[in-house]
Amino acid sequence: MKRNISLWLGVLAFALTPVFAQQSPEAMGKIHGQVTNPVGSPETAGTVSLSADGGHTSKYTFKVDATGSYTGEAAPGTYMAIFRQPTTPPDKMIDFFNDVKIVAGQDTTQDFDMTRQAFIDKLPEAEKKQLADLRKHNSEALKVNAVIKQLNADLKKVNEDLHAADGAHAAAVQQLGASATKADVDAKVADIKKEQYTDIETMMTKDTTERPTESVLWAYLGQAQAGLKEYDKAEVSFKKSIEVDAAAKKPRPEVVAMANAGLGEIYARTGKVPEANAAYDAAGKADPARAGFYLKNEAVIFFQVGNGDAQVAAADEAIKASPEDALLYYLRGQGLIQKATFDTKTQRIVLPPGCAESYQKYLELAPDGPYAAEVKGILQQAGEKVETSFKATKKKR
16 A cells, blocks of 8 residues: 555656746846946946845846947846956955846946046046056047057058059050040040049148158158159258158167168269169168169169160169069169261171170060060161170179
């Protein structure tokens, strides 16, 4: 009899278990918010707790993340919300709010904004003074950051303008069409470049006034002025860039190189050959990895202004740095050919020493290059046979 009763009770208990398991748990509410310190920055660590006994114990605790945010769930009720930093003792608190209501199925927002005057008023005088100093420092830093942000935006626009200036010829042809005359295209190119360089000059004049200790700004200002053929102004700006960089805590060799190359260009365009050579050499020394690039530009500038002797000397220096650059041998040949003569008996061009070798080397390195047909024509007119070997002639400046 006892055994039957025990079996019945066991079955009864088993049968009742699912009934209790199917009962719904208490509905919860949500809470979230942002924690901001007295300086105005997000708190990046700590906890937010909910207490139902005035802060003596914490019923729920939520972590504050690196952005100053927290979130969690709690049973419905009215709580004290408490913020503590990681080093705050359990019986202390940094900030709190009373009467925070959690409602089932709802999301409550409770921020901890410690910049509010009510919180500041509770601080000891020493901490108030420290906070005032921090706020002043932060305010100044924000102003500086705003200026830097604008400068970076301007520098991005400068690079876009320089790119547009470099592509002025292609843009002019596209705008005017294939039937446009060379004079019309050249005029359009000049207009495009003037617009871009004027834009850069305007921005960099403003920016060098706001941040006169930034060498790159002076270098870009010099580039714009050189593009506008304001050579005297450009010289001042480039020299200022070099001077500012020399006084900087962290010098920027690439900016010094750019400024020296800018000086080299304006000297080359104004007939100051020794000064141009010295400036381009300084650019290469400041940025050795791009020395060949700067020396090549020097040869190109002298080619543009028609100074054959300086062009040859610059090409020779550039060849030392970049002996496999075909264009340098073309530029060298073009500089030398200015001294070619014409033999009336043979009806042939008489090339000066080194000229044919330069052209031959160009063809060796770039047999299908953009100037190959021109070079072959010159060699044919001179009765020269295209060779496959060449030794560059060294010419001292």
